[in-house]
Amino acid sequence: MKKLWVLLALLGALAFAQGNTITIGFTVSQTGKYNVESVNQLRGLKLWQKWVNDQGGIPIGGKRYKVALKYYDDESKAERVQQLYSRLISQDKVDFLISPYSSGLTAKAAIISEQYGKIMVATGAASDSIFKLGYENVYQIYTPASRYLTGTLDMLRAADANLKKIAIVYEDSKFAKAVATAAKAYAAKKGFEVVLFEGYPKNTTDFGPIIKKIKAAGAEALVGGGHYADGATFARQLYEQQVPLKLIALLVAPASDEFAQLGDAALGVVAPSQWEPLVKYQQTCGPSPAQFTQMYKEAYGKLPAYRAAGGFAAGLVLQRALMDAGTTDPAKVRAALDAMDITIFFGHIKFSTDPASHGLQLGHEMVQIQWQKKDGKLAKQIVWPLDAKTADLVYPIR
Amino acid sequence: MPEILAPVLDGLLIGLVYGLAAIGLTLIFGVMDVVNLAHGAVIALGMFAVYFLFESGIHPYLGLVIVAAIGLAFGVFVYLIAVRPIIDGPPLMTLLATFSVSMVIIGVGTALWSTSPYNVDFPVKTLNLFGYTVTSARLVAALAAVLVTAFLYTFLYRTTLGKAVRAVANNREAAELMGIPSQQILALAFGIGTALAMLSGALIATLFPFTILSGGIYELKSFVASVLGGLGNPTGALFGGVILGLIEGAVAPFIKVSWTNVIEFVIFVLILLFFPTGLFGGRR
Numbered sequence: 001m002k003k004l005w006v007l008l009a010l011l012g013a014l015a016f017a018q019g020n021t022i023t024i025g026f027t028v029s030q031t032g033k034y035n036v037e038s039v040n041q042l043r044g045l046k047l048w049q050k051w052v053n054d055q056g057g058i059p060i061g062g063k064r065y066k067v068a069l070k071y072y073d074d075e076s077k078a079e080r081v082q083q084l085y086s087r088l089i090s091q092d093k094v095d096f097l098i099s100p101y102s103s104g105l106t107a108k109a110a111i112i113s114e115q116y117g118k119i120m121v122a123t124g125a126a127s128d129s130i131f132k133l134g135y136e137n138v139y140q141i142y143t144p145a146s147r148y149l150t151g152t153l154d155m156l157r158a159a160d161a162n163l164k165k166i167a168i169v170y171e172d173s174k175f176a177k178a179v180a181t182a183a184k185a186y187a188a189k190k191g192f193e194v195v196l197f198e199g200y201p202k203n204t205t206d207f208g209p210i211i212k213k214i215k216a217a218g219a220e221a222l223v224g225g226g227h228y229a230d231g232a233t234f235a236r237q238l239y240e241q242q243v244p245l246k247l248i249a250l251l252v253a254p255a256s257d258e259f260a261q262l263g264d265a266a267l268g269v270v271a272p273s274q275w276e277p278l279v280k281y282q283q284t285c286g287p288s289p290a291q292f293t294q295m296y297k298e299a300y301g302k303l304p305a306y307r308a309a310g311g312f313a314a315g316l317v318l319q320r321a322l323m324d325a326g327t328t329d330p331a332k333v334r335a336a337l338d339a340m341d342i343t344i345f346f347g348h349i350k351f352s353t354d355p356a357s358h359g360l361q362l363g364h365e366m367v368q369i370q371w372q373k374k375d376g377k378l379a380k381q382i383v384w385p386l387d388a389k390t391a392d393l394v395y396p397i398r
Numbered sequence: 399m400p401e402i403l404a405p406v407l408d409g410l411l412i413g414l415v416y417g418l419a420a421i422g423l424t425l426i427f428g429v430m431d432v433v434n435l436a437h438g439a440v441i442a443l444g445m446f447a448v449y450f451l452f453e454s455g456i457h458p459y460l461g462l463v464i465v466a467a468i469g470l471a472f473g474v475f476v477y478l479i480a481v482r483p484i485i486d487g488p489p490l491m492t493l494l495a496t497f498s499v500s501m502v503i504i505g506v507g508t509a510l511w512s513t514s515p516y517n518v519d520f521p522v523k524t525l526n527l528f529g530y531t532v533t534s535a536r537l538v539a540a541l542a543a544v545l546v547t548a549f550l551y552t553f554l555y556r557t558t559l560g561k562a563v564r565a566v567a568n569n570r571e572a573a574e575l576m577g578i579p580s581q582q583i584l585a586l587a588f589g590i591g592t593a594l595a596m597l598s599g600a601l602i603a604t605l606f607p608f609t610i611l612s613g614g615i616y617e618l619k620s621f622v623a624s625v626l627g628g629l630g631n632p633t634g635a636l637f638g639g640v641i642l643g644l645i646e647g648a649v650a651p652f653i654k655v656s657w658t659n660v661i662e663f664v665i666f667v668l669i670l671l672f673f674p675t676g677l678f679g680g681r682r
Contacts, residue, residue, distance in 0.1 A: 172656055200655050203615075205606035208408045209650035209658070216651065229515045233607050240524055240533050261519070 022058065022328065024318070025070045025094030027084045027109070029101055032076025037307045038101035041124050044311025045069065045098065047299055048319075051287070051312075058319050061326040067315070070094050078108045085112035095328060096121070098314050099138075101307065103127030103175075110138045119330055119337070122359075123314035124307055126274075128178070131352070131360035139337050139351050140361040141314050145175060148272050149183035149223050151366045152249045155270075155384040156221055157190050159395040163246065167196035167219035169210055169234075171226020176251060180224055195219050204230055207237045215243060225250030225271075232262060239265035246396035255306075255369060260378045267373065268397025272366035275306040275313075275346055276380065279367055279388040282343065286316045289345040313346035320344075347388070370394060404530050405647040411536045413643020414543040415601050417636035419616050420623035421547060422594030428630030429567040429587040431489065432481060435496040438617025439503035440592050444469065444599025445608040446511065452518050458604050459538065465600045466593045473592025477585045485584065507610030515607040539601040546597060547636055550590070554632075563587050567630075595620075622666050628676030637678060 026045075029038035049067045057064035070092050074080040081100055088094045089112065097113050097120035099106040106125035113120035114135045122130070123141040126148070131140060156163065166187060170180035177199060187194050195217040200210055214222060222238070222245050225231040231253025238248060239262075247270060253259055254271035277293040287295065292312060296304040304312075317340070322328065324336035341350045341363065350363030368384035372394055381391035419441060426434045434440075444465055451461035480499050484491040523534040554560040565573040566583045574580050602608065602616065620635075623642050627634025642662065649661045669677060 198654055201659075204655075205608070205612070206412065208412075209405060209646070209655050212405050212408070213651065213655075229607065232515075240522055241531050242524055242526075261517070263519075 020057070020063070020065055021068050022065045022096065022322070023068045023070050023092070023094045024096050024098055024315070025085075025088035025092060026098035027074035027081055027088075027100045027105075028071050029076040029105070030073040032074075034076040034101050034105070037124065037305075038076070040305050040307040041101050041311040042071070043300055044296075044304065044308035044313075045315055046311075047296060047308075048312040048315030050299070051295065052315070052319060058322055060322050060328060065322075065328075067319075074100055074105060076102075076105070078105060081105045081108045082112055085109045086116075089113075089116045089118055094118075096318055096333075098311075098318075099123060099125055101125075103130065106130060110135055113137050117330065119318075119333055121314040121318050123310040126175075128357075128360065131357050134355060134358065136358055137334065139317070139359045141310055141317060141346070141349070141364070142274055142361060143364045143366050144361055145178045146182035148179040148251065148366060149249065150186045151384055152223055152270060152272055152368055153183065153186055153190050153192065155368055155393065156247055156249075157192075159393055160246065163220050164191075164193050165195045165217070165219050166192045166221045166223060167214045167217060168194055168198075169196065169214065169222060169224040170199050170251075171204075171224075171230050172199040172201055173226055176224070176226040179251060183223060200230070202226070202230070205233055207234050208241075210234075211237060211241045211243055214245075215241075219245065221245055221247040221249075223249040225253060227251075228253045228256055228258070232259060235259075235269050236262055236265045242398075244398055246398070248397065249368070254371060255380075257380075259371065263378070266371040266378055268371065268394055270368050270370045270383070270393075273306055273369050274364075274366060275309040276367055276369055276382055277303050278380070278382050278390050279345075279347070280382075280390065281345060281347055281388055283345050284343045285320055286344045292345045309346055313344060313349075316344055316346075317349055368393075402648070402651060405650050406644060407530060407532070407647070408536070409643040409645070409647020409650075410640060411532070411540040411643070412605075412646070413640040414540040414636070415598055415605075415639070416616070416619045416623050416642050417639025418543040418546055418601070419595055419598035420620040420627070420635035420639045421550065421632045422591045422598065423617075423620045424624040424627070424630055424635040425550075425594065425632055426588055426591035427624070428632070429563060429591075430481075430485060430584050432485070432492045432496065432588075433489070434588075434591065435493060435617075436476065436499040436503065437496075437595055437620055438613030438615075439500040439507075439610075440469070440472075440595040440613065441599035441602070441616045441620075442507065442608065442610050442613035443472070443503060444596030445603035445612060446507070446516070446610070447596060448600035448603050449516050449518050452520060458518055458520055458600070459542070462542065462597060462600055465596050469593030469596035470589040472596070473589035474585045476592065477588035481588060482581065482585070504610055511610055513609045513611055515609050516603075517607045518603050520604070533605075535604045539605060542601055543598070543636075546594065547632075550594070550632065559586070563590075622662070624676075626666065626669060626676055628678045631676065631678055634676055634678030638676070641677070 028042045057066040072084045097118050099122035101124035103125045106122050107130050119137050121139050126142045126145045128144045128146045168180050170176040231250045249270040254269045255273040279289045321333050321336040325332040338353045348363035352360040369380045370383045372381045382389050383393040423437050447465045448461045480495045562578045566580050623638035624635045627638030
């Protein structure tokens with residue numbers, strides 16, 4: 001009899017809690033290859049949860065809802081993601097979903113969210129292809145891969161109306177190739193002539209042959225790269241070989257703080273980044289970039305990486321959609337997301353409503369960072385877009 | 399300078415370093431019929447050796463001498479514990495033994511230094527010679543490879559100890575009958591081969607970033623260079639390395655860089671078809 005009372009009390013508490021709580025489910029790669037990035041994303045989400053709950057919860061239709069997070073470790077494995085998202089929906093009865101980290105895992109989670117008709121805000125996933133499948137419930141926070149380097153080319157065109165010849169040199173990986181291919185098409189639109197379009201194998205350490213080709217082709221600017229190790233080596237050898245390029249923009253590597261170890265070889269190198277703590281967006285809702293950075297530093301003792309900012313942004317977007325909808329009814333929240341056009345600390349957020357690319361991020365733009373000398377020391381500066389910049393672009397760099 | 403010449407010169411310079419690595423491999427095979435599968439791991443060790451010496455304030459080029467000494471001692475040590483007990487066993491045994499040594503080195507290296515890239519970050523001058531841009535590090539690496547090879551030849555052909563090594567390589571039993579202590583000589587040869595591998599690793603580390611896994615690709619190149627030059631023939635191995643570097647340099651302007659390895663191995667297979675003992679003949 002005593003046990004029954006306890007059970008009833010628990011059920012009652014659960015019912016009460018659920019009445020004023022919105023549960024958001026997702027998986028985190030607490031182990032496996034995405035461990036670092038994914039845990040960063042989780043930190044951002046947890047910070048958002050704390051921030052919103054400290055304010056008394058999300059005001060929806062005159063009531064305040066506290067946020068609860070329900071998550072499991074997906075071990076960075078696709079098969080775990082599918083099992084766990086099914087579990088989150090059918091057993092844990094979560095109200096909304098956030099994606100795992102990475103495009104690969106998000107693609108798997110999207111299948112489940114679509115199957116059950118659950119709204120999922122996708123962060124940490126820059127792939128375009130997930131949003132070309134006609135899904136109606138998945139919304140992307142990151143700038144998609146197809147636009148990773150378009151901001152760089154816009155910036156280059158704005159800096160130099162006469163520049164013609166560019167080289168696009170990329171790592172032979174799925175991501176870098178997709179980015180480079182999209183950049184090539186966009187370069188033609190912007191009036192550039194792509195004089196070299198070539199991939200290099202993963203783990204390349206000797207860029208000598210590629211650099212010779214860049215010189216031979218007479219390229220005036222270079223965009224491309226892949227990941228950290230190759231990008232750092234590439235930048236170093238470009239400097240050693242004194243390649244007369246007016247601008248060098250590489251994916252990933254220069255956005256990392258370790259890039260400063262290259263010394264003078266880092267100077268002037270540009271990288272696109274989803275977000276940087278220094279950005280100066282004028283937000284229309286949520287905390288300002290500086291407030292977010294401050295909160296994060298207080299909570300975790302270090303500057304937030306863009307994945308952490310992406311985690312917070314995903315929560316904030318969902319929160320905003322719920323407030324706009326004034327209800328937790330999925331159809332109305334979906335309509336609010338479709339109609340969304342806001343600027344938050346993370347940047348501009350607007351989703352495609354075209355059935356062929358529904359949910360694809362249209363508003364958010366990559367920020368371009370450039371390594372510049374500040375007080376005699378190398379420092380990252382934001383040089384593009386103009387509404388987020390902290391310094392003018394140094395051009396030409398050599 | 400004609401555009402084609404620059405990549406060819408680049409290829410020549412790096413080819414000499416490949417050649418040095420290949421000499422280390424081929425020397426061990428030539429003297430004791432052991433295919434040293436720890437070769438790549440040892441190259442990576444050379445990279446780390448010069449890195450840590452550099453970090454403790456020793457100039458990388460000065461560090462080369464220390465790396466060679468460490469290599470010699472390490473090679474003798476590996477020979478005594480892993481190779482000597484099974485030197486007269488079937489070839490598969492020595493293959494497995496050296497492979498195990500490789501796994502141990504890579505395992506320990508991964509645990510200690512992870513697989514993140516390291517850089518020997520010393521100031522490099524960029525030289526412009528008649529329109530050909532080259533870094534001082536590349537020139538020095540190539541020069542060092544030539545000097546070490548010359549030194550090795552003087553040792554093998556001009557000293558009694560070197561002659562003993564060649565005698566053991568030619569006919570171990572006959573050498574023993576002449577009073578040459580073959581086990582010591584074998585240990586010495588393994589030590590020299592290891593020292594050469596570590597030296598080449600140290601030189602590569604002055605050019606490119608590396609991880610504990612970076613030796614693999616140079617091990618592969620060493621095999622190709624050794625076979626091109628004729629297994630067991632050190633001069634051949636050096637030329638094999640140069641040919642490999644030249645192929646890389648010469649084909650690069652005309653094809654996508656991703657294809658370089660494919661072309662390299664196609665040429666390798668073709669050479670083997672027409673010259674089964676390598677371009678310079680087998681063991682000497």
